[in-house]
Amino acid sequence: MGSGRLYLAVAAGGFRRYATYRAATVAGVFTNTAFGVILVYTYLALWDEKPHLGGYDQAQAVTYVWLGQCLYATLAIQGGGAEKDLMERIRTGEIAVDLYRPADLQLWWLAGDVGRALFQMLGRGVVPFTFGAVFFPMALPTSVTPWAAFVVTLLLAAVVSFALRYLVALSVFWLMDGMGVNQVLMITGIFFSGMVLPLNAFPGLLGDIVRVLPWAAQIQMPADVLMGETDPLGAFAFQAAWAVALLAAGRLLQSAATRRVVVQGG
Amino acid sequence: MGERSALLEGLRAYRLIAGMWMRSSMTYRTSFVVTVVGNLLVTGLDFVGILLMFSQVDSLGGWSLPEIAFLYGLSVTAFGIADLVLGSMDVLGARMRDGSFDILLVRPAPVLAQVGADRFALRRLGRITQGAVVLGWALVSVDVDWSAPKALLVPVMVVSGAAIFSAVFVAGAAFQIFAQDAAEVQNAFTYGGTTLLQYPPSVFGKDLVRGVTFMLPLAFVNWVPAAYVLGRPYPIELPRWAVFASPLVAVACCVLAGMAWRVGLRSYRSTGS
Amino acid sequence: MTALDGVDGADGGFIELDGVEKVFDVRKKTGFMKRERRQVRAVDSISFRVGRGEMVGYIGPNGAGKSTTIKMLTGILTPSAGRLRVAGIDPSRERTRLAHRIGVVFGQRTTLWWDLPLVDSYRLMHRMYRIPDARYRENLGRLVELLDLGDLLDVPVRQLSLGQRMRGDIAAALLHDPEVLYLDEPTIGLDVVSKSKVREFLRELNTERGTTVLLTTHDLQDIEQLCKRVMVIDHGSLMYDGPLAGLHEAGESERTLVVDLERELPPIDAPAPARVVRVDGPRQWLAFPAAQSAAPLVARIAAEYPLVDLSVREPDIEAVIAKMYAEQAERAIS
Numbered sequence: 001m002g003s004g005r006l007y008l009a010v011a012a013g014g015f016r017r018y019a020t021y022r023a024a025t026v027a028g029v030f031t032n033t034a035f036g037v038i039l040v041y042t043y044l045a046l047w048d049e050k051p052h053l054g055g056y057d058q059a060q061a062v063t064y065v066w067l068g069q070c071l072y073a074t075l076a077i078q079g080g081g082a083e084k085d086l087m088e089r090i091r092t093g094e095i096a097v098d099l100y101r102p103a104d105l106q107l108w109w110l111a112g113d114v115g116r117a118l119f120q121m122l123g124r125g126v127v128p129f130t131f132g133a134v135f136f137p138m139a140l141p142t143s144v145t146p147w148a149a150f151v152v153t154l155l156l157a158a159v160v161s162f163a164l165r166y167l168v169a170l171s172v173f174w175l176m177d178g179m180g181v182n183q184v185l186m187i188t189g190i191f192f193s194g195m196v197l198p199l200n201a202f203p204g205l206l207g208d209i210v211r212v213l214p215w216a217a218q219i220q221m222p223a224d225v226l227m228g229e230t231d232p233l234g235a236f237a238f239q240a241a242w243a244v245a246l247l248a249a250g251r252l253l254q255s256a257a258t259r260r261v262v263v264q265g266g
Numbered sequence: 267m268g269e270r271s272a273l274l275e276g277l278r279a280y281r282l283i284a285g286m287w288m289r290s291s292m293t294y295r296t297s298f299v300v301t302v303v304g305n306l307l308v309t310g311l312d313f314v315g316i317l318l319m320f321s322q323v324d325s326l327g328g329w330s331l332p333e334i335a336f337l338y339g340l341s342v343t344a345f346g347i348a349d350l351v352l353g354s355m356d357v358l359g360a361r362m363r364d365g366s367f368d369i370l371l372v373r374p375a376p377v378l379a380q381v382g383a384d385r386f387a388l389r390r391l392g393r394i395t396q397g398a399v400v401l402g403w404a405l406v407s408v409d410v411d412w413s414a415p416k417a418l419l420v421p422v423m424v425v426s427g428a429a430i431f432s433a434v435f436v437a438g439a440a441f442q443i444f445a446q447d448a449a450e451v452q453n454a455f456t457y458g459g460t461t462l463l464q465y466p467p468s469v470f471g472k473d474l475v476r477g478v479t480f481m482l483p484l485a486f487v488n489w490v491p492a493a494y495v496l497g498r499p500y501p502i503e504l505p506r507w508a509v510f511a512s513p514l515v516a517v518a519c520c521v522l523a524g525m526a527w528r529v530g531l532r533s534y535r536s537t538g539s
Numbered sequence: 540m541t542a543l544d545g546v547d548g549a550d551g552g553f554i555e556l557d558g559v560e561k562v563f564d565v566r567k568k569t570g571f572m573k574r575e576r577r578q579v580r581a582v583d584s585i586s587f588r589v590g591r592g593e594m595v596g597y598i599g600p601n602g603a604g605k606s607t608t609i610k611m612l613t614g615i616l617t618p619s620a621g622r623l624r625v626a627g628i629d630p631s632r633e634r635t636r637l638a639h640r641i642g643v644v645f646g647q648r649t650t651l652w653w654d655l656p657l658v659d660s661y662r663l664m665h666r667m668y669r670i671p672d673a674r675y676r677e678n679l680g681r682l683v684e685l686l687d688l689g690d691l692l693d694v695p696v697r698q699l700s701l702g703q704r705m706r707g708d709i710a711a712a713l714l715h716d717p718e719v720l721y722l723d724e725p726t727i728g729l730d731v732v733s734k735s736k737v738r739e740f741l742r743e744l745n746t747e748r749g750t751t752v753l754l755t756t757h758d759l760q761d762i763e764q765l766c767k768r769v770m771v772i773d774h775g776s777l778m779y780d781g782p783l784a785g786l787h788e789a790g791e792s793e794r795t796l797v798v799d800l801e802r803e804l805p806p807i808d809a810p811a812p813a814r815v816v817r818v819d820g821p822r823q824w825l826a827f828p829a830a831q832s833a834a835p836l837v838a839r840i841a842a843e844y845p846l847v848d849l850s851v852r853e854p855d856i857e858a859v860i861a862k863m864y865a866e867q868a869e870r871a872i873s
Contacts, residue, residue: 023447034454037474038462042319042326045469049323179297183304187311196315203321275635282666290654293695369650371615374638375667535617535631537563 006103007111014082014115018123025123028073032128036069040136054200055229059139064198064223066132070125071154074117075161075218077193079185082113083165087178090169096261105258106166106250113162121154139227146225149232153225156239160217163246170250173257193218200224214242272376279375283383291387298389305392309346312464313338313400327469332407333496334466339401340420340488341463344427345456346394351428352435354385356453359446362534371535378527381439408496416495419510426512427487433519434459434484440523440530459484467493467501475501486515552588552624553751554612554719559585559621561607561775581607583775584621591718594745594752596766596783604775605755609721612753613643626718639668642717644708646724651696657707658692661714668715675714682710685740702733709740713750720744722754726761738764795852796825796833801845808843809836821847 018025043061047053056064071077086109089095098105132138141147168185172178190196192215199210199220210216217239224230291298316338320331329337358381361367370380410416438452445451459482467475467489479485479502493500494509561582582604589595599605610616611623614630614637623630628637651660665675683689686706691699699707705725712720725741726734742765744750756762762769762783771779779785798807799822806815806823813827813836827836833851840846 021447023445024450027445027448027450031450031454031458034458035461038458038465038470041470041474042465045327045465046319046323049326053322177294177297179294180300180304183301183308187304187307190308191311191314196311197318201322202318279667282663286652286655286659286663289659290652293654364648365645366648368610368615369643369645369648371634372613372638372641372643373667374635376635532617535615536619 003103007107010103010108010111011115011118014112015119016115018116018119028124029127032069032072032124033131036066036128036132039065039068040132054198054202056198056200056227057139059137060227060229061198062132062136063138063140063227064219066129066136066138067223067226068195068219069132070121070129071157071219071222072195073120073124075157075193076113076117076120076165076189077161077195077218078189079165079182081116081165082109082162083169083185084182086166086169087172087181090172091176091178099258099261106247106254109166110159110162113165114158117158117161141226141228146228146232149235150222150226153222153232153235153239156236156243157218157222159243160214160239160246163243163250164214166250167246167253170253170257173260188215192216194220198223200229214246217242276376276379279373280379280383283380284386287383287386288388291389301387301389302392305389306396307392309342309393310396312342312461313396316464327466329466329468329496329498330409332404332409333498334464335400335404336408336496337466337488337492338464339397339399339404340423340427340492341460342397343394343401344397344424344487345431345460346390346397347424347428348431348435349393349456350388350390352382352432352439353390354387355381355435355439356442356449357385358439359442359449362443362446367534377531378436378439378524382436410495410497415510419491419495422510422512423488423491426516429516430484430487430512430519431456431459433516433523434482436520436523437526440526443530443534455482459487463488466498468498470501472501479504483515483519486512553591553593553626554587554589554753555622555624556588556608557586557622559608559611559623560619561604561611561616562619580775582611582618582772585772585775585777586621587770587777587780589751589753591751592745592749593768594741594766595754596762596769597753597755597772598757598762598769599755599772599778603773605772606723607775608772609643609723609753609755613641613721614638639715640718642712642715642720644705644712644720644722644725646705646722646727649696649704649708650711651704651707653697654695656693656695657688657699660696660707660711661692664711664714670715674716678714678716679710682713685743686710687736700733702729702736705729705733705737706740709737713744717750719751719753722752722756724756725754726756726758734758734760741765793826794829794833796827796836796840797850797852798823798825798840798844798846799848801847804844807840810839 040062043065044058047056047058047061051057053061073080075081076083086095089098098108101108133140165185168181169178171181175181192199192210192213194210194216199207199216201207202210211220221230221235221239225232225235313335316331316334319326320334324330326334358367361370361381361384370377373380405420434452434455438449438455441452442449462470462478463484467485475485475489479490490500490504491509491512492498559582560580563579563581565577565579585604585608597605597608607616611618612625612630614634617631625637626640628640630637651657652663661679664670665672670678683692686709688703688706688710691703691707696704696707709722709725722741725737729737738761741752741754745752745765752765754761754765766783768781769779769783770777795816796813801821803821804823806818807825809815809825809827813825813831815823816826817824825836827833837849840849
């Protein structure tokens with residue numbers, strides 16, 4: 001199909017664009033590794049104090065840390081993916097050009113962001129994760145099935161992550177300034193994705209709430225699927241449901257925004 | 267021009283340029299308010315994380331919550347001050363790539379002062395504020411037998427810590443001259459450093475503690491003096507006077523960072539890149 | 540020649556360069572991890588004098604060494620070799636002292652504060668350069684009048700047009716009464732009206748106030764209208780230094796046909812008076828009389844050579860330089 005090829009090309013473009021920032025990638029690997037080391041020690045102390053916190057043992061907690069560092073840039077947890085460019089295009093009005101492109105706006109940006117995520121995963125994520133696996137005890141599966149399920153859950157996580165950021169970015173149509181929006185993205189991303197603490201270690205009602213929010217699809221779900229802590233099919237369903245809901249919301253908002261652009265003449 | 271007058275010139279230029287950036291940010295008033303609040307929240311998330319941990323446990327690495335809040339408050343306040351003063355130095359690489367760095371070199375003011383004041387942002391007061399609030403809470407809740415030297419160490423830690431982190435920012439800027447695209451590396455030392463110091467040294471491996479004490483002496487921001495104030499053993503053997511050594515370490519760091527900056531600037535002026 | 544009018548340094552120049560060189564170590568990527576180091580001579584032993592009150596055009600193709608020279612003159616870069624003085628000051632050693640005596644305008648980079656009213660940037664200059672209050676008011680008044688900035692002072696810089704911003708930048712560079720003004724492509728991207736305003740102002744600045752002006756440009760008209768003296772730099776060397784007249788004749792009577800062939804070939808055998816003036820790999824430059832149509836020449840080349848692309852250039856700096864190569868070559872033969 002012709003359009004499938006188009007989005008594939010857009011994704012490849014996203015991949016290549018980030019692949020050109022080589023020094024920045026190396027710098028990012030270094031920083032993620034450093035943060036990983038710091039977090040691992042604090043988690044080890046925490047799990048030392050309270051073994052089986054959130055149902056994890058120490059090795060699982062360590063695995064969670066390195067997975068978080070691996071997915072930090074991949075899923076643009078605190079922003080900085082396709083939505084950054086999208087916001088800039090909305091702010092400058094260049095978005096009007098995109099609207100006339102014979103392609104679906106949302107899919108176009110999704111493809112680009114998936115390409116970016118793939119590069120960030122390979123370029124920035126794999127090395128800190130491997131570093132963690134070599135120097136700290138990790139709980140990694142030895143059979144193929146969990147790894148295969150992990151790949152699926154990662155893909156779904158990438159879509160949920162994009163759909164969230166896309167939704168937030170569209171708000172710039174009404175706010176005309178991305179600073180505040182970026183802040184919101186950053187705070188929610190770091191906190192609700194479980195970068196601070198695994199969501200399953202959150203106490204009481206707060207824990208019950210954060211575990212059903214869409215951000216739970218980003219790190220917690222892939223981590224649990226990889227370590228066999230949850231039923232993969234249930235995780236897929238959870239992620240897919242949020243992906244569909246958020247993409248649909250994005251579409252609704254997008255059509256409202258498009259009408260606005262057309263009415264105002266850009 | 268003597269060293270002293272160069273310093274005064276630098277401070278003057280810094281004030282002038284920082285003033286311009288402050289005025290610039292005020293032109294987008296709503297954004298300004300939003301980012302101040304946002305900064306407060308973002309930087310506060312670390313402490314929320316610590317609180318979450320303590321909702322599950324009573325101590326971490328053998329330290330109580332007020333004790334860790336003491337470390338946190340010192341680390342974040344000191345880092346916040348350095349971040350407010352020099353936090354935008356990571357735009358240096360971008361300025362070199364787009365050529366606007368050259369403009370700073372034709373102005374009659376020390377380049378370091380101009381780079382330091384670049385993108386000066388008052389919203390960074392958010393971090394200092396929440397760090398100071400946590401420190402204040404820690405000071406009243408921590409179980410310490412306060413003596414004059416212990417009380418004196420608190421402001422000394424904040425000031426020396428701010429100077430040590432400032433030195434890290436300057437060294438990071440010098441590094442960017444050689445690796446313009448690798449600005450993020452300094453995040454590992456700045457943001458990574460302040461995160462590390464929020465937790466007790468007993469949590470970390472001895473080699474890491476040794477590195478942070480002797481090689482990149484971030485431990486003197488709070489760990490070493492705070493361990494004394496709180497009456498906690500420091501994981502590695504140090505002479506007694508080390509608990510009061512923070513100002514000296516800060517001066518040494520600043521001198522070294524200043525030298526690194528000079529080398530970097532000289533290299534830029536001879537290679538143009 | 541007015542080169543010796545304003546005696547300044549010991550041997551007669553306000554700006555003096557003696558055998559100035561700038562060598563860069565360039566590391567080029569040749570593979571994923573492989574890098575090749577080589578030295579690039581951006582400026583290769585340049586010597587010239589510019590007297591106080593002169594207005595000199597400094598021209599050459601991209602990458603010829605113009606910007607590198609300006610960066611050395613302003614103290615941004617340190618020369619690799621040679622002696623360089625501006626107003627008796629060694630720019631690389633006394634950068635800040637020199638800064639008070641020079642003004643610099645980078646054509647494509649503004650020094651103005653983007654989000655603030657234009658006048659705020661001037662207030663910063665006032666204080667940063669410690670300009671006495673009375674002098675600042677006088678200079679600002681004069682510059683505002685001459686550069687027609689009256690209505691723009693309270694406008695945020697981001698709302699200014701390119702031409703307005705350039706005028707604003709020029710004023711910013713002159714508030715502290717510099718003795719020499721360096722302009723890097725001051726008219727690039729400007730519309731015709733803005734260009735002529737800028738030129739008119741520079742002429743006045745030079746004649747009325749005696750400010751020494753050194754400007755780099757791609758626009759031959761800038762030079763024609765402003766400079767009595769021109770220096771041409773290419774491949775890091777000074778190719779020409781003299782009155783405009785000589786260059787003017789050389790450049791204007793001929794147009795250039797730039798021909799891209801499939802591969803490197805010996806110079807195209809073109810019918811006289813057209814002739815090849817420069818060969819660089821598969822690209823060749825042919826000069827032909829400006830009055831003559833290019834069509835027959837193009838037809839002939841297309842018929843006999845593996846043509847990839849071609850373009851006709853009106854007389855410009857590239858053409859002037861190409862012509863100079865031709866003359867050099869002729870001289871070498873005779």
